[in-house]
Every structure is written in structure tokens, then in C-alpha cells.
Amino acid sequence: MEVTGAQALIKSLEAQGVEVAFGLPGGAILPVYDPILDSSIRHIHVRHEQGAGHAAEGYADATGRPGVAIVTSGPGATNIVTPLADAYMDSVPLVVVAGQVAAGAIGTDAFQEVDTTGVTMGVTKHNYLVKDAAEIPRVVAEAFHIATTGRPGPVLIDFPKDVANARVDWKEPAAVDLPGYFPATDPDPGAIGRAVELIRTASRPVLYVGGGVIKSEASAALAALVEVTGIPVVTTLMARGAFPDSDPRCLGMPGMHGSYTAVTAIQRSDLLIALGARFDDRVTGMVSAFAPNALVIHVDIDPAEMGKVRRPDVALVADCRSAIEALIAALRGGEALDPARLASWMAQLAEWRARFPYTYDPGDGSTIKPQYVVEQLRDATPDDVILVSGVGQHQMWASQFWRFDHPRTWINSGGLGTMGFAVPAAMGAKVGRPDRMVWAIDGDGCFQMTAQELVTMTAERIPVKVAILNNSYLGMVRQWQHMFYRERYSSVYLSPDLPDYVGWAESMGCVGLRVTAPEEVRPAIEKANEIDDRSVVVEFRTDVAEHVYPIIPAGHSNDDIVVHPSQAQDQ
Amino acid sequence: MNGRPNGKAPYHLLSVRVENRAGVLARVAGLFARRGFNIVSLVVAPTQDERFSRISIVVDVESAPLHQVVDQLGKLINVVEISELHPDRAREAELLLATVGVSPSRAPGFVELVGRFGARVIEEAEDAAMVMAVGDTASLDEFEAGLERFGIVEIQRTGRIGLPTLSPTA
Numbered sequence: 100m101e102v103t104g105a106q107a108l109i110k111s112l113e114a115q116g117v118e119v120a121f122g123l124p125g126g127a128i129l130p131v132y133d134p135i136l137d138s139s140i141r142h143i144h145v146r147h148e149q150g151a152g153h154a155a156e157g158y159a160d161a162t163g164r165p166g167v168a169i170v171t172s173g174p175g176a177t178n179i180v181t182p183l184a185d186a187y188m189d190s191v192p193l194v195v196v197a198g199q200v201a202a203g204a205i206g207t208d209a210f211q212e213v214d215t216t217g218v219t220m221g222v223t224k225h226n227y228l229v230k231d232a233a234e235i236p237r238v239v240a241e242a243f244h245i246a247t248t249g250r251p252g253p254v255l256i257d258f259p260k261d262v263a264n265a266r267v268d269w270k271e272p273a274a275v276d277l278p279g280y281f282p283a284t285d286p287d288p289g290a291i292g293r294a295v296e297l298i299r300t301a302s303r304p305v306l307y308v309g310g311g312v313i314k315s316e317a318s319a320a321l322a323a324l325v326e327v328t329g330i331p332v333v334t335t336l337m338a339r340g341a342f343p344d345s346d347p348r349c350l351g352m353p354g355m356h357g358s359y360t361a362v363t364a365i366q367r368s369d370l371l372i373a374l375g376a377r378f379d380d381r382v383t384g385m386v387s388a389f390a391p392n393a394l395v396i397h398v399d400i401d402p403a404e405m406g407k408v409r410r411p412d413v414a415l416v417a418d419c420r421s422a423i424e425a426l427i428a429a430l431r432g433g434e435a436l437d438p439a440r441l442a443s444w445m446a447q448l449a450e451w452r453a454r455f456p457y458t459y460d461p462g463d464g465s466t467i468k469p470q471y472v473v474e475q476l477r478d479a480t481p482d483d484v485i486l487v488s489g490v491g492q493h494q495m496w497a498s499q500f501w502r503f504d505h506p507r508t509w510i511n512s513g514g515l516g517t518m519g520f521a522v523p524a525a526m527g528a529k530v531g532r533p534d535r536m537v538w539a540i541d542g543d544g545c546f547q548m549t550a551q552e553l554v555t556m557t558a559e560r561i562p563v564k565v566a567i568l569n570n571s572y573l574g575m576v577r578q579w580q581h582m583f584y585r586e587r588y589s590s591v592y593l594s595p596d597l598p599d600y601v602g603w604a605e606s607m608g609c610v611g612l613r614v615t616a617p618e619e620v621r622p623a624i625e626k627a628n629e630i631d632d633r634s635v636v637v638e639f640r641t642d643v644a645e646h647v648y649p650i651i652p653a654g655h656s657n658d659d660i661v662v663h664p665s666q667a668q669d670q
Numbered sequence: 671m672n673g674r675p676n677g678k679a680p681y682h683l684l685s686v687r688v689e690n691r692a693g694v695l696a697r698v699a700g701l702f703a704r705r706g707f708n709i710v711s712l713v714v715a716p717t718q719d720e721r722f723s724r725i726s727i728v729v730d731v732e733s734a735p736l737h738q739v740v741d742q743l744g745k746l747i748n749v750v751e752i753s754e755l756h757p758d759r760a761r762e763a764e765l766l767l768a769t770v771g772v773s774p775s776r777a778p779g780f781v782e783l784v785g786r787f788g789a790r791v792i793e794e795a796e797d798a799a800m801v802m803a804v805g806d807t808a809s810l811d812e813f814e815a816g817l818e819r820f821g822i823v824e825i826q827r828t829g830r831i832g833l834p835t836l837s838p839t840a
Contacts, residue, residue, distance in 0.1 A: 245747060279749045402744065403745055405741070406737060
């Protein structure tokens with residue numbers, strides 16, 4: 100059957116099971132937008148290509164399936180570079196198709212021409228420039244294979260207009276044949292044996308759980324490992340929900356704004372079992388002082404993570420779930436572990452938890468504390484609500500004060516720290532999981548960056564809820580200027596009233612609510628929860644003076660953790 | 671002996687078989703640039719199998735541990751195989767072309783120098799000559815030093831290439 104290159108692309112996407120694509124047309128990608136009209140793929144027409152990329156990420160994070168975005172050449176492609184970089188950092192499976200000028204015009208500085216493969220080389224797992232329409236089925240099949248296997252990541256397909264217009268005989272792609280791509284899967288039995296020996300003899304072990312546990316759908320296996328070993332768990336920002344916060348063995352989040360107990364447990368541990376985690380600087384603080392007495396078992400599917408930051412004593416290059424299952428099998432094959440061996444360690448952890456929980460000053464009731472809003476949202480929403488956040492103070496408070504009990508219920512930008520992530524990612528999450536309530540917690544600075552996707556959501560009937568913690572500042576920057584720049588506030592003030600968030604929300608077809616007093620917080624949330632035919636934006640006017648605690652100053656040892664001022668005398 | 675003078679940490683020679691696809695050199699070079707790995711030299715050419723090219727890269731491992739360079743390179747989809755060519759288990763060579771500002775017949779010692787390193791004069795003019803030499807990096811370093819006294823006008827070296835030796839126990 101003869102088809103156009105554009106039709107071959109759409110057929111190839113359909114063959115991959117793609118149900119949804121987020122995109123925005125333009126000159127070079129026009130041929131692709133014609134067969135989309137006849138396709139089973141739901142195309143969601145975003146208002147900015149960055150929105151398409153983050154929506155595709157939110158979709159992938161919520162569902163575990165690859166997110167797809169389609170953009171045009173030049174500015175369309177450059178506008179999606181940030182989401183590509185974000186997905187690369189957080190190992191999110193994406194396939195992005197970008198239009199390109201006709202192959203013959205490449206290199207001539209043609210209208211809307213950008214060297215898209217060159218620009219995106221450093222922020223994609225792989226990319227393609229399609230030069231022949233006959234390659235399309237193979238390239239698309241490879242792109243999805245690469246994006247979703249091994250350590251997941253974004254793949255870009257640069258698609259020249261003349262290739263899209265060319266006529267070609269449709270052929271199903273042959274099996275993927277990539278002679279240089281063999282992602283690890285099963286762990287080395289010898290390494291499993293050495294890991295088990297360390298687990299058996301450790302007296303202060305900690306499971307350091309990263310986003311890889313969620314990507315490999317290993318939460319149930321992890322729960323079983325904790326049952327067998329009794330070892331306490333910390334869940335990184337990318338892994339919140341991989342192990343339930345409501346389990347007493349969950350110590351919460353490690354790192355710069357992590358819980359005192361999680362941070363200090365790692366510092367005092369004699370065995371750190373890193374599962375799908377990459378020793379990010381936000382977790383380690385000063386690397387040379389990180390977990391100084393711990394032996395390290397490092398499980399990761401990416402061999403380049405072994406020793407990149409911290410040299411492991413046992414390196415397990417494998418899919419997290421198969422590695423965890425192999426550890427459980429090996430542990431069960433031997434003598435049962437006596438929970439009493441960890442009794443004094445668990446008692447120590449319990450004591451820290453009691454002394455240093457996350458806390459904030461409730462104040463005199465005259466201002467809304469941002470942490471209070473997070474707590475109220477947590478308590479007024481269903482157990483399986485999907486929470487999405489932007490980047491900054493609100494993100495840290497959301498991670499700290501929420502109670503995550505399920506994987507894929509927390510979606511945020513970890514590695515790249517992309518402000519403006521929340522609104523479009525929430526759209527993607529809701530498209531992927533229409534059965535779930537989706538709340539975004541956003542900052543006022545973040546909201547201003549990508550709020551236009553609420554227009555998309557109104558037009559496409561994708562109802563989400565956005566809580567803006569409006570403190571009229573770039574709050575995290577303000578906090579650092581307060582703590583580390585002698586309160587010299589530089590370019591951080593945003594104004595509480597400009598823009599008018601309620602008016603803006605309403606102009607985008609949403610319900611807009613403004614909350615200015617603590618007693619209005621819960622009723623506003625409950626009102627928002629009852630609206631499910633359109634998106635709701637609730638603006639909470641929050642106390643600007645609140646800082647995120649604990650904090651470990653950048654570059655310091657994690658031993659230098661600064662707890663909330665009210666706990667300082669206990670430290 | 672390993673290419674770096676003054677007894678500093680050695681340079682390492684990596685032999686990298688890659689898929690012969692557009693942009694593969696940019697991927698390798700870009701990876702080195704963004705990860706902060708230093709390339710001393712890099713040679714790329716197709717192999718006998720047109721689907722693959724071979725890249726010989728000399729890496730300065732003071733910039734990053736060799737295993738990290740190898741592991742990151744291995745993540746490039748088009749990189750098929752990476753081997754470190756240890757000097758004891760590989761044959762290495764490098765090609766040198768140089769123009770000097772003398773005529774060989776009127777420069778005492780020049781012909782002897784060329785002969786001692788098995789080099790050849792490949793072009794001559796009234797007041798200039800071009801020489802070509804093949805050898806290991808250390809002997810070419812020595813040859814280059816010898817040429818300096820005749821005045822090097824231009825020089826191009828390829829950087830090291832190599833293959834595993836046929837008798838690896840030697």
C-alpha cells in the first residue's frame with residue numbers, strides 16, 4: 100500500500116499503541132497534521148510547545164507509558180528543548196516528533212530552520228533525522244524501544260517536510276536491531292550473593308530508594324524486601340510514593356530539604372542500599388562527607404551510574420525489580436533474618452522521628468501558612484489523588500507534608516528543576532488517568548510561566564485543580580537571599596495582585612477562587628473538589644516569611660542540617 | 671611510552687566501533703565535551719564492514735576515571751563496542767607530516783635524522799621539504815624534536831590508532 104511519509108509516521112505511532120499526542124502545528128509539520136484527522140490518536144492542541152512536552156511527561160509519569168509530542172521546526176523544536184532536558188534528567192520516556200525544513204534546504208538557514216538534532220543531542224537519550232520515508236517504520240519502532248527500555252528517556256525524531264510528503268510503500272517494521280544497545284536486565288548472581296552478605300551483617304542499614312523503583316514498577320517487590328529484611332526506607336524526591344509514607348519504616352525524603360531522620364539515618368548508616376537512585380547532589384550534599392561509614396550496594400540499570408559519584412562496594416547493574424526479587428529470593432534461601440538485630444537502630448530512628456518531625460509555626464491565625472494549605476489539601480483529597488508540582492518552596496512543602504502511599508501519585512520536576520512544570524504536567528496526568536483527581540500545587544512564579552495550558556484544558560475538557568501558593572515572591576530564591584545574601588532581595592518580588600489570578604483563571608474558562616484567611620482554606624478545597632466539569636484555580640494568599648526546613652546549605656555536609664528554629668535547641 | 675611526557679598519569683587509547691551513521695562523530699565529541707572529558711586525539715574512518723566505523727580516541731584520564739568515560743560512551747546508541755588498547759596488548763601507530771624550512775641537501779644532519787626514524791622526504795623545494803613518518807607516539811615525539819632544529823613550518827599528526835596485538839601474552 101502506498102502512503103505518504105506523514106501517513107507512515109501516524110500509522111507507525113498507532114502501531115506503537117499511541118493513544119494521545121500533545122502538539123502544536125506549524126509549516127514544516129503541516130503534512131503530519133492532515134492524517135492526524137483520520138487517526139485514532141487523540142491530538143491535544145496545546146498553546147505552547149513547552150506545554151506539549153511537559154504534558155507528555157505528566158502522561159508518562161502517571162501511566163508508565165511513553166508520552167508523545169508533535170511540534171514544528173525551528174521555534175517549535177526549540178520550545179520543547181526544556182521538556183526534553185527535563186525528561187532526560189528524570190528518565191521519563193518520551194517520543195517527540197519535530198518537523199524540519201525539506202531535506203534539500205537543510206543547512207541553508209531556511210525559514211524556521213534549526214539544527215534540531217544538534218541542539219537536542221545532549222538532552223535526549225537518542226535522536227534521529229529521517230532522510231528517507233522508507234526508514235519511518237524502523238525509526239519510530241526504534242525510538243519507542245529506546246525511550247522505554249533500559250534507563251528510560253526522551254527520543255526525538257526530526258522529520259523533514261519533503262520526507263513527510265514523499266510517497267512510500269507501507270511496510271511493517273522488522274524487529275528492532277540495534278547492535279550497540281543492550282540494556283541490562285538481570286542482576287549478576289555473584290553480586291547478589293555479596294549484597295546478601297552485607298545485608299545480613301549490617302546493623303544500621305538504610306534502603307535509599309530512587310525514581311528507578313517507580314520506573315521499574317518495583318513497589319510491591321520493595322515492600323516484600325522490607326518485610327524480609329526489616330530495613331527502613333528513604334524515598335527521594337523522584338521516589339515519593341514508591342514505599343508508603345504511612346508505613347512506620349518509611350523515614351521520608353532525604354536530601355537538602357529532607358526529613359532530619361532520613362538525612363541522619365543515611366549519615367549514620369553502615370550499609371546504604373541504593374535502588375534506582377543516582378546520588379544526586381541534592382541528596383548527598385558534600386559527597387566526601389556523605390554516609391561516611393556506609394558500605395554501598397548500588398542497584399541501577401545504567402552502568403554509568405556505578406561510581407559516577409560514589410564508588411559502590413557491590414555494583415548491581417540491573418532492572419530494579421529483578422534485582423530486588425533476586426535479593427529476596429537469595430535472602431529467603433538462607434536463614435531468616437532476626438528483626439531484633441535492628442532493634443537499637445530502629446529505636447534510634449524512632450527517637451529522631453519523635454524529636455524532629457517536619458513542623459512549622461502555626462502562627463496566630465492572621466496569615467495562611469503554605470504548609471497548612473498542603474496539609475488541608477492532603478486531608479481533603481482521595482487517597483489515590485495525583486499530586487503534581489512546580490519547582491521551589493511549594494514543591495518541597497508538598498513533598499514534605501503530603502502522605503504518599505502509592506507510586507505514580509507524585510509528579511514533579513526533580514533533576515532539572517523546571518519552573519512551570521506543574522500546569523502542563525497536570526494536564527498530561529489527567530489525560531493519562533481520567534479516572535483520578537489531579538491536583539497541582541504551584542507557586543505564583545511557576546504558574547505565570549505556563550498557565551496558558553489551562554486554556555487547552557478548557558478547550559479539551561480536561562479538568563484539573565491548581566492550588567497556587569501565592570506568596571508574591573520567587574519564594575525559594577527569596578529564602579536563599581534571606582539566608583545566604585544578607586536579606587538583599589534582588590529581582591524576586593512578584594506582587595500578590597499582578598496578575599489577578601482569579602480573573603486570569605476565569606478568562607481561561609476555569610473557576611477561579613481566592614482564599615485570604617486560614618478558615619477559608621478547607622471550604623475552598625472542598626468546593627474545588629466538587630467541580631469536575633472544568634478546571635479550578637484556587638489562589639491561596641500565603642505567608643511570605645515561611646522558609647523550608649530542614650535545610651542543608653549547598654555544598655555542606657549533611658551533618659550540618661539546619662532544623663526548624665523551634666527544634667534547634669533539641670539538636 | 672604512553673604518550674604523556676614527564677611521568678604524569680597516562681593517556682589511554684580507546685578503540686570504539688560505531689555504527690556508520692550521520693552524526694555519530696558529533697555524538698562522541700559532544701559527549702566528551704558535556705561530560706568534561708578531555709580528548710587528546712581522535713581518529714575516525716570506516717572499517718572493512720561499511721556498516722561500522724572505528725574511532726581511536728586518546729583520553730586524558732586526569733579529567734575523569736576511565737570506567738566513567740567508557741560507561742558513558744557505551745550509552746550512546748550508535749556505539750557498538752569499546753575496548754581499551756593497553757600498550758602491552760596492542761599495536762599502535764601514528765602518522766606525521768611536517769614541512770621544514772630547509773632543503774634536505776643543504777641541511778647537514780637532516781637526511782640522517784629522516785633515515786634514523788624510517789621517515790621519508792615526500793616533497794622537496796628550493797628552501798623547503800615535506801617529510802612523512804610512521805611510528806609509535808614516543809618515537810614521533812623524538813622525531814618532531816629533531817625536526818625542530820631545522821625549523822618546522824607546519825606539522826600535522828594523526829594521533830594514535832591501534833588494534834589488539836596478535837600475541838596478547840607477549
